Amino acid sequence: MNSPSILKQLKRDRAFILMFAPVLLYFIMFKYVPMFGIVISFMDYNLFKGLGGSEWVGLKYYQQFFDNRDALVIIKNTVLLGLYKLLFGFPAPIILALLLNELRNAVYKRLVQTVSYLPHFLSNVVVASMLLLLLSPSTGWVNRIIEWFGFPAISFLQEAEWFRTIYVLSEIWQQVGWGSILYLAAITTIDPQLYEAARMDGAGRWKQTLHVTLPGIAATIVILLILQIGGMLEVGFEKVFLLYNPATYDTADVIATYVYRVGILQGSFSYATAIDLFMGVIGFLLVYTTNKISRRLGENSLW
Amino acid sequence: MVKNRSALSLLFDYANVLLMALMICAMLFPFLHMAAIALSDPEPVIAGEVTLWPNGLNFDAFSAVFNDNRVLVGYKNTLIYVVLGTTCSLLFSILGAYPLSRRNLVFGKTFMMLIVFTMLFSGGLIPTYLVVRSYGLLDTIWAMVIPGLVSPYYLIIMRTFFQGIPRELEESGKIDGLSDWMIMLRIVLPLSKPVLLTIGLFYAVGIWSNFFSALIYLRNEDLHPLQVMIRNIVMIGQVGDMTVSNSVGGRTVVLESLKYAVILVGTLPILIVYPFIQKHFVQGVMIGSVKG
Numbered sequence: 001m002n003s004p005s006i007l008k009q010l011k012r013d014r015a016f017i018l019m020f021a022p023v024l025l026y027f028i029m030f031k032y033v034p035m036f037g038i039v040i041s042f043m044d045y046n047l048f049k050g051l052g053g054s055e056w057v058g059l060k061y062y063q064q065f066f067d068n069r070d071a072l073v074i075i076k077n078t079v080l081l082g083l084y085k086l087l088f089g090f091p092a093p094i095i096l097a098l099l100l101n102e103l104r105n106a107v108y109k110r111l112v113q114t115v116s117y118l119p120h121f122l123s124n125v126v127v128a129s130m131l132l133l134l135l136s137p138s139t140g141w142v143n144r145i146i147e148w149f150g151f152p153a154i155s156f157l158q159e160a161e162w163f164r165t166i167y168v169l170s171e172i173w174q175q176v177g178w179g180s181i182l183y184l185a186a187i188t189t190i191d192p193q194l195y196e197a198a199r200m201d202g203a204g205r206w207k208q209t210l211h212v213t214l215p216g217i218a219a220t221i222v223i224l225l226i227l228q229i230g231g232m233l234e235v236g237f238e239k240v241f242l243l244y245n246p247a248t249y250d251t252a253d254v255i256a257t258y259v260y261r262v263g264i265l266q267g268s269f270s271y272a273t274a275i276d277l278f279m280g281v282i283g284f285l286l287v288y289t290t291n292k293i294s295r296r297l298g299e300n301s302l303w
Numbered sequence: 304m305v306k307n308r309s310a311l312s313l314l315f316d317y318a319n320v321l322l323m324a325l326m327i328c329a330m331l332f333p334f335l336h337m338a339a340i341a342l343s344d345p346e347p348v349i350a351g352e353v354t355l356w357p358n359g360l361n362f363d364a365f366s367a368v369f370n371d372n373r374v375l376v377g378y379k380n381t382l383i384y385v386v387l388g389t390t391c392s393l394l395f396s397i398l399g400a401y402p403l404s405r406r407n408l409v410f411g412k413t414f415m416m417l418i419v420f421t422m423l424f425s426g427g428l429i430p431t432y433l434v435v436r437s438y439g440l441l442d443t444i445w446a447m448v449i450p451g452l453v454s455p456y457y458l459i460i461m462r463t464f465f466q467g468i469p470r471e472l473e474e475s476g477k478i479d480g481l482s483d484w485m486i487m488l489r490i491v492l493p494l495s496k497p498v499l500l501t502i503g504l505f506y507a508v509g510i511w512s513n514f515f516s517a518l519i520y521l522r523n524e525d526l527h528p529l530q531v532m533i534r535n536i537v538m539i540g541q542v543g544d545m546t547v548s549n550s551v552g553g554r555t556v557v558l559e560s561l562k563y564a565v566i567l568v569g570t571l572p573i574l575i576v577y578p579f580i581q582k583h584f585v586q587g588v589m590i591g592s593v594k595g
Binding site for chain 1: 315336425
């Protein structure tokens, strides 16, 4: 069957095109127009002169970024924060799912699940506020316990060496339960006969977990790992912004927060855009390649 | 040998139950601790004696919070943003997802590419800010609604769901003489209630929690949502005259109790509705994991 001409198709689908039009307009106005706004990173952009009146300066601001000593620090911080989150945050939900799977009491299992999803729904402001109060050196509960054991109180949020630990641990606290959902779903699809066969061969529960359950969810693990590696550099702005302060910039300042300070607070639009674009391109390459790999593996991909 | 193994297995069961109980404690501890401090009398709080159970029972902190105008304004604003934003986002997501769920839509592939590309790359913070600014959205209600109107992820989840609806149902609508719009309204949407509910809840939670947009786009304090108010009071420490509770004849409220009360008041709605809507969220994750 020949496909009808574009004009005929347009006529046939006119209702759908009409439905889609506002959505298309939204994506153009709020996603694609800003993409063209990237040109200001090659200009001396000035709000009053506008796009037409601002001068072209080529790669000046990219040069400035690489000559800046801050650049290395914030790139390092962004990569390390993403890396640690992946390293510790990725296995946690898998372990939780395996442990949940071993619970014999279904009611208890459901209770644990329900409670463990809860922190996922708290806003970053609430989590950061809680951390600030719980970790406070004078009144926080954590330091009360530390002092009870006879150690001096620690100003957790004022000391740069603690930032990554606090960030990653609180991230795990928030996401471990929620992250286990997909693994638990994958576990339920494993054929019970496989366990039967393993038991016949004399495999205990540990052996069954190792040789039946884990291989059964291996595909899910690989896909989620690839997706998370792809999104590694997308360290959330909100949480870092809410938890950091000048005393912890050495470990806490990441691209997103730096761009915010330089761009929005100091008004260096062109410079901030250049930094953002540089990281955006690296992030894009990371997502693109990892997604290509996941397609190669014949499994799901992002699109 | 067999006996040995089952003893070990039993030991593991006990350890596992215990471990999970510890995890529940870790998840719930902050809430219980906050509630205990917020409800205690001032003296034990200052002495650092309160952990999980309130020492005395005292609602001064909560009444101080509810008497603070900023918290009420924040609540009102957040409710407006959540209702308006969820409605608009859901509407636009449907309008985007339904046409794209049709296999032979003209330009369908191109539209899909356009949407997926925005998941990989964006103009970044500054160009987006400048664009939103140039549209005149700064310091308006719409700054909390329009810049994040449609999430490509949720749109794709919805599209996947629509694709699963049997074509025969739409065909039968056609035979009955329904237009494409009517088929969507009368046949597709009523069948899609679960996905609409789930995605609507995701949008609502996202807007409720949104701090970033308010930070970037809203300067006017009268428009600030609850999240900004919580941050100002708890993290920046702009307590104002809240510590002197006006409801109880000027008795002083401990700063700590007050801050915990603010956080709890800001979290309460989610804590209350959470047990009832939890399963819809989980369903959403499942639908999302089945790629079209």
